[in-house]
Amino acid sequence: MEIGQQYGFETLAIHAGNEPDPTTGAVVPPIYATSTYKQDGVGGLRNGYEYSRSANPTRTALEECLAAIEGGKRGFAFASGLAAEDTLIRSLCVPGDHVVFPDDAYGGTFRLFSKVLGAWGVEMSPAAVTHPEAIRAAIRPGKTKVVWLETPTNPLLNVADIAIVAQIAHDAGALLVVDNTFASPYLQQPLELGADVVVHSTTKYMGGHSDVVGGALIVRDAELADKIAFHQNAIGAVAGPFDSWLVLRGIKTLGVRMDRHSDNAEKVVEFLQRHSAVTSVLYPGVEGHPGHDTAAKQMKRFGGIVSFRVTGGEQHALDICNKAEVFTLGESLGGVESLIEHPGKMTHASVAGTPLEVPADLIRLSVGIETIDDLLHDLDRALA
Known part of the structure; x- marks a missing residue:
C-alpha cells in the first residue's frame, strides 16, 4: 500500500506498514528477532539494515504505520513513552533552553522534566493549557524552544485548543509538541491542527491490551525527522521487535x-x-x-x-x-x-x-x- 494515498483511518491502521511478506505471502509482518544483518560488502547496507538499534524490519513496519495514522512524515518507536520524550527534548534543546509545560500533566513526564532534564539544564515553566494567553506569557523570547501540551490532560481532562497554541508557539519561534495518548490518533489529529510533533505512550490505547510498554514520536517535517532519527540511534532507547509487533497488532483494532x-x-x-x-x-x-x-x-x-x-x-x-x-x-x-x-x-x-x-x-x-x-x-x- 502506498501510504501517501488517501485511505480511511481504519484501512491505514490495518494495512500501513503491513505489506505481505514477499517470500511467503504472510499478511502479518514477522518478528525479526535479530541483532545484526549480513552486509553487501564493507559499508554496504542491505536494504538499509545493519544493526537492530539503528533499524529493524518489524520496528520499521510499526513506524510506517504510526506515521500513516497520525498523518505525519515519519514515525519513531521507542522502548517507552518516557524514552520517546527524553529523546525528543535532547533532539530539540540544549542546556539553557526553556520549555513551556502544562499545569496538568502525567506525573512521570513532570518528573522527567523537573528531575532529569532540569538537572541537564533545560528549564520549564508550567502554564494553564486552557488559557492561550497564559501560555504566551510563559514564553521566554529567544529561550523557549518547545511548548508542550497534553490534551486532554492527565488526570484532570483539561482541553487545549491545539490550533491556537500552535500559532502562539510558532510566532515565538518554538515548536509545539502534543501528547496525544489520551485521545489516540483515531479521535484527534494534532499534526493536522498545527502541531510539529506528536507523542504517544503506545503502552496505552495503541497497544490496547496491557501487554506491552512502548512510546512513539511522529513528525511532519523531514529535517526534524532526520534530527530525531540521529538521536534515536545515538541514544538507543528503541522498541524491540516483539514489542513493536504487539503495538502493530494492537493498532489494527484501535x-x-x-x-x-x-x-x-x-x-x-x-x-x-x-x-x-x-x-x-x-x-x-x-x-x-x-x-x-x-x-x-x-x-x-x-x-x-x-x-x-x-x-x-x-x-x-x-x-x-x-x-x-x-x-x-x-x-x-x-x-x-x-x-x-x-x-x-x-x-x-x-x-x-x-x-x-x-x-x-x-x-x-x-x-x-x-x-x-x-x-x-x-x-x-x-x-x-
Missing part, C-alpha cells in the same frame, strides 16, 4: 476499540453525574465542561478516560478504589480492561507539593470495553 471505550465512558459519566457521593465529573464530553466546545471541534469523540471527585475526601476516594472489582486497581490506562486509580497516591505522586499537585479526592477511571451494566454495577457497589 478504531473499533476507541468507539467502544467512548460508548462505555459516556454511560459511566451519566451514572456518576447522578450519584450523590460524586461532587464533580471531569470529562470533555460533558456540556458544562470548560473544554467541551474545543474538544468537540478537534476530537471525533471524547475518549475512555473519566476522572471524578467524591465526598468524604481522600479516605473515601481510597476506599472506593479498593472496593472496585471489575475495575482493576492499577496504574496505566487504555487497555481493554477497566482500571481505577487514585492519582494523588499513584500515577501523580511525583507532583505532590508542586503547582501540578492533584486533588486528594480525585479518582481516575480508564473505562474498558466490558459489558457496560457490569461496570455500572461495580461502580455503584464501590461508591455505596
